[in-house]
Amino acid sequence: MATPRLELKGITKxxxxxxxxxxxxxxxxxxxxxxxxxxxxxxxxxxxxxxxGSQMPDAxxxxxxxxxxxxxxxxxxxxxGIGMVFQHFNLFDTMTVAENVWLGLARASxxxxxxxxxxxxxEYGLDTDPRRLVHTLSVxxxxxxEIIRALLTRPELLIxxxxxxxxxxxxVEKLFLVLRKLSSEGCSILYISHKLHEIRELCTACTVLRAxxxxxxxxPKEETNASLSRMMIGAEPPLLEHHECKAGAATMVxxxxxxxxxxxxxxxxxxxxxxxxxxxxVGIAGVSGNGQKELLYALSGEDTRAPHGSVCMxxxxxxxxxxxxxxxxxxxxxxxxxxxxxxxxxxxxxxxLLLTRTESIxxxxxAGGWIRVKELATHAERLIEHFHIKAGGPNxxxxxxxxxxxxxxxxxxxxxxxxxxxxxxxxxWGVDVGAAAQIRGEILRLRDKGCAxxxxxxxxxxxxxxxxxxxxxxxxxLSPSIPIAEATVEKIGEWMSGLWxxxxxxxxxxx
Amino acid sequence: MDSYALLIxxxxxAGTVLAIASLGLLINEKAGIVNxxxxxxxxxxxxxxxxxxxxxxxxxxxxxAGAATGALMAAVFGGLVVWLNTNQYATGLALTLFGTGFSAxxxxxxxxxxxxERPDFAIPYLSDIPLVGPALFHQHPLVYLxxxxxxxxxxxxxxxxxxLILRSVGESPESxxxxxxxxxxxxxxxxxxxxxxxxxxxxxxxxxxxxxxxxGMVAGKGWIALALTTFATWRPxxxxxxxxxxxxxxxxxxxxxxxxxxxxxxxxxxxxxxxTIVVLAFISRNPRWIRINIPAAMGKPFxxxx
Numbered sequence: 001m002a003t004p005r006l007e008l009k010g011i012t013k014x015x016x017x018x019x020x021x022x023x024x025x026x027x028x029x030x031x032x033x034x035x036x037x038x039x040x041x042x043x044x045x046x047x048x049x050x051x052x053g054s055q056m057p058d059a060x061x062x063x064x065x066x067x068x069x070x071x072x073x074x075x076x077x078x079x080x081g082i083g084m085v086f087q088h089f090n091l092f093d094t095m096t097v098a099e100n101v102w103l104g105l106a107r108a109s110x111x112x113x114x115x116x117x118x119x120x121x122x123e124y125g126l127d128t129d130p131r132r133l134v135h136t137l138s139v140x141x142x143x144x145x146e147i148i149r150a151l152l153t154r155p156e157l158l159i160x161x162x163x164x165x166x167x168x169x170x171x172v173e174k175l176f177l178v179l180r181k182l183s184s185e186g187c188s189i190l191y192i193s194h195k196l197h198e199i200r201e202l203c204t205a206c207t208v209l210r211a212x213x214x215x216x217x218x219x220p221k222e223e224t225n226a227s228l229s230r231m232m233i234g235a236e237p238p239l240l241e242h243h244e245c246k247a248g249a250a251t252m253v254x255x256x257x258x259x260x261x262x263x264x265x266x267x268x269x270x271x272x273x274x275x276x277x278x279x280x281x282v283g284i285a286g287v288s289g290n291g292q293k294e295l296l297y298a299l300s301g302e303d304t305r306a307p308h309g310s311v312c313m314x315x316x317x318x319x320x321x322x323x324x325x326x327x328x329x330x331x332x333x334x335x336x337x338x339x340x341x342x343x344x345x346x347x348x349x350x351x352x353l354l355l356t357r358t359e360s361i362x363x364x365x366x367a368g369g370w371i372r373v374k375e376l377a378t379h380a381e382r383l384i385e386h387f388h389i390k391a392g393g394p395n396x397x398x399x400x401x402x403x404x405x406x407x408x409x410x411x412x413x414x415x416x417x418x419x420x421x422x423x424x425x426x427x428x429w430g431v432d433v434g435a436a437a438q439i440r441g442e443i444l445r446l447r448d449k450g451c452a453x454x455x456x457x458x459x460x461x462x463x464x465x466x467x468x469x470x471x472x473x474x475x476x477x478l479s480p481s482i483p484i485a486e487a488t489v490e491k492i493g494e495w496m497s498g499l500w501x502x503x504x505x506x507x508x509x510x511x
Numbered sequence: 512m513d514s515y516a517l518l519i520x521x522x523x524x525a526g527t528v529l530a531i532a533s534l535g536l537l538i539n540e541k542a543g544i545v546n547x548x549x550x551x552x553x554x555x556x557x558x559x560x561x562x563x564x565x566x567x568x569x570x571x572x573x574x575x576a577g578a579a580t581g582a583l584m585a586a587v588f589g590g591l592v593v594w595l596n597t598n599q600y601a602t603g604l605a606l607t608l609f610g611t612g613f614s615a616x617x618x619x620x621x622x623x624x625x626x627x628e629r630p631d632f633a634i635p636y637l638s639d640i641p642l643v644g645p646a647l648f649h650q651h652p653l654v655y656l657x658x659x660x661x662x663x664x665x666x667x668x669x670x671x672x673x674x675l676i677l678r679s680v681g682e683s684p685e686s687x688x689x690x691x692x693x694x695x696x697x698x699x700x701x702x703x704x705x706x707x708x709x710x711x712x713x714x715x716x717x718x719x720x721x722x723x724x725x726x727g728m729v730a731g732k733g734w735i736a737l738a739l740t741t742f743a744t745w746r747p748x749x750x751x752x753x754x755x756x757x758x759x760x761x762x763x764x765x766x767x768x769x770x771x772x773x774x775x776x777x778x779x780x781x782x783x784x785x786x787t788i789v790v791l792a793f794i795s796r797n798p799r800w801i802r803i804n805i806p807a808a809m810g811k812p813f814x815x816x817x
C-alpha cells in the first residue's frame with residue numbers, strides 16, 4: 001500500500017472552554033479528495049488550523065508522506081507542500097491580485113508572479129486579471145485568487161474550508177472541475193463542508209467529526225444523505241411540516257424601487273419589484289454582494305431614501321418611515337449580523353429585548369418610559385424556554401451565546417412579536433443543523449398563522465426547503481418570481497448570474 | 512525680488528521639519544499604528560539634540576541623539592501598544608504629556624545656552640545662480656535629504672516587497688499573520704523608524720531651524736504632522752506638498768506682518784493652518800481615493816491567534 005500523503009494520529013486540542021479535537025485520526029492518500037464533514041463547532045476548523053500550523057495540538061502526531069512533522073506556523077506548512085484556501089479570505093482589499101499573491105509566496109519579483117498567475121489561471125480555467133484591485137472582485141473571483149495563490153506554492157495537499165458557501169451552483173461546478181483536475185495530477189485535497197450532496201458528488205473518502213471526535217470514516221459515494229447525517233449529528237434532521245400555502249392579501253409591495261448606492265463598495269438597486277403576501281414564504285436567492293444588503297436596508301427602514309410610493313405595506317406608503325414606525329405597522333426584521341445589528345453584544349439578553357420590543361416599558365410612547373425590569377426578565381425567560389435556547393438565563397450577555405443560540409434568540413424575539421411581515425436575512429448562517437431546522441420550522445409555523453415572510457439567503461437548499469415563491473437578485477436587479485414547484489437548481493443558478501429572460505418575466509406576471 | 516527668493520528658502524526650511532516628522536508618522540500609520548506621541552517625541556528629541564550639540568559641538572551627534580531619543584520613546588510606546596495591546600490613542604497622548612513635561616524639566620539649564628555659529632550652507636556653483644541659488648541651494652543638507660527620502664519612501668511602499676508587507680500589516684493584520692508574517696515585529700519596527708524620524712525633525716528644529724532651546728518650542732508641529740498624514744491621504748508626495756505649503760504660508764504671514772498689513776496678527780497666524788487644511792481637504796475629497804489609501808486596520812490592536 002502506498003504511503004499516505006497525510007496521516008493524523010490521536011490529535012487532541014483543548015481550549016479553556018471546550019475540547020475542540022479529541023483523539024482525532026485521519027488518513028489522506030495521494031490524489032485523494034477527502035471530505036471532513038461536521039457541523040459548526042464540531043472541530044473541523046481547529047483540525048485544519050493544526051494541519052496548517054496556525055495552532056499547535058496538545059497531543060498527537062502529524063505524518064506527512066510517512067514522516068513525523070512538527071508544523072509550527074503556516075510558513076512551514078507551505079514549505080512542506082500544504083496549501084490552504086480559507087473560508088474567510090486572507091486578502092488585502094486595497095491591493096491588486098498580483099500583490100496579494102506575491103505576499104503569499106516566497107521571494108520572487110512582481111513581474112514573475114504576474115506571469116505565473118496568468119499561466120496558472122489559463123492552466124486551470126481560473127480567469128483572473130492580476131492587475132485588478134481585490135475590492136473590485138466578486139466573492140467568486142476572490143476565491144479564485146485564493147486558490148491560485150495556494151496553487152502557486154505547488155501544494156501536495158490543498159485544504160479548502162467551506163469553499164462553496166459563497167458560490168453560485170455553476171461556480172461550484174467549475175470549482176469541482178478544478179479540484180478533480182488537481183486530484184488527477186496527484187494533489188491530495190482536504191475538503192471541509194457540511195453540505196452532504198457536494199461531498200457525495202466530489203469526494204472519494206470522508207471523515208466525519210462530531211463534538212471533536214471522529215464518528216465515522218466512509219466512502220461518501222456509498223452513503224446516503226441520511227446515513228451521513230446520522231454520523232454527523234447523531235440523528236437525521238427533523239423533517240419540516242409543510243402545509244399548503246394559502247396566500248392572502250399583499251402585505252408588502254415594492255414598486256420600481258431604484259436606489260443609488262450609499263457606500264462606495266455597495267450596489268445600485270435597479271427597478272426592484274417585489275410582492276410578499278400574507279401566509280407565504282418568499283425567498284430571495286443570490287450570491288451575497290449583489291444588492292441584498294441595500295435592498296434590506298430599504299425594506300427595514302434603515303435606509304429611508306427610497307422614492308415616494310416605492311415601498312408600501314398594505315395601503316400605507318412606508319418608503320420614508322424609519323424602522324420603529326414600520327415596526328408599529330407589523331414589520332419585524334432579523335438582520336444578517338447578529339452581533340452589533342441584531343443584538344448588542346455587551347448587553348444582557350433581557351436588555352436586548354428592548355431593541356425591538358416595548359411590552360415591558362411603561363408608557364413606551366413617551367421618551368421617559370420606565371423599564372419594568374422584572375417583567376422584562378420574565379419575558380426573556382419565556383423566550384429562552386420556549387425556543388430551547390442554551391443560555392445562562394435572561395441576564396447572560398448576548399456575546400456569550402454561541403452563534404446558533406443567539407440567532408435563535410433574535411428570531412424568537414421577532415417571531416414572538418406576532419409580526420404581519422417578517423424579513424429574515426440569512427436565517428441559518430453559521431447555525432448548526434439542529435438549530436437551523438428549528439428556526440426553519442418556526443418560520444413555517446409563522447407562515448401558517450398567516451404572517452408574510454421574506455427570507456434572503458445564500459443557501460439554495462434552505463430556500464427550496466421553506467419558500468413558496470422565489471426571486472433571485474443579481475447585480476442590483478431582481479428577477480421575476482417563480483413558484484417553488486417550477487424552480488430548479490439549474491434555473492436559479494442561471495438567474496443568479498443575472499440571466500433571466502423577459503419572457504420569463506411576463507410569464508411570472510400572469511402567475 | 513530677493514525677498515521672494517528668501518521667502519522660498521525659508522519655506523523649504525520650515526516645511527522640512529514637518530515633512531520629516533510626517534513621513535515618519537506615515538510609516539507608522541501604513542503599518543496600522545497611530546502615534547499621538549509625536550509632539551512629545553519631537554520635544555524630547557529637540558532638547559536632546561540641542562544639549563548634545565552644546566556639549567559636543569557636532570551637529571551630526573545632535574541629529575543622532577535626537578533620532579535615538581525619538582526611537583527610544585517610540586519603543587516604549589510600541590512595547591505598550593503592540594505587545595500589551597494598550598489603546599493607541601491614550602498611550603500616544605500619555606507620551607506627549609510626558610514628553611512636554613520632561614523636555615521642559617530637562618531643558619531648564621539650556622534655555623540661555625548658545626550653540627556655535629552655523630556656517631552658511633551652500634551648494635557650490637548652483638548657489639551662485641541669481642535668484643534660484645538663494646531660493647533653492649542655500650539649504651542645510653537635510654532639506655535635500657528629506658526630498659530624497661520621500662522619493663525613496665514612495666519607491667519602498669509601492670515598488671518593493673517589504674513595502675507591500677508593511678502595507679499588508681496595516682491593511683489586515685489578521686491576514687498578514689495567517690500568511691506567516693511577524694505582524695508584531697513589523698509594527699514594532701515601523702514604530703521605531705517613525706519615532707526616529709520624529710526625533711530627527713525635533714532635532715532639526717532646535718539645531719538648525721531656530722538654533723536655541725525654548726520650552727514647548729515644537730509648538731504643535733507634531734500635531735500638524737499627524738494631521739498632514741490624514742489630509743495627504745497617506746501618500747508621501749502629498750505629505751511633502753502639504754508640509755511645504757504649511758511652511759510657505761507660515762513664512763508668508765511673517766512677511767505680511769513685517770510689511771504691516773492691516774489685518775490682526777492673530778488672523779494671520781491662523782493662515783497656515785487654514786490654508787493647509789483647505790488645500791489638502793480639497794485634493795483628498797474623493798472618498799474612493801481615501802479608501803484605497805487609508806490603512807484599514809489603523810489604530811486597531813492586533814491579537815495573534817484570535
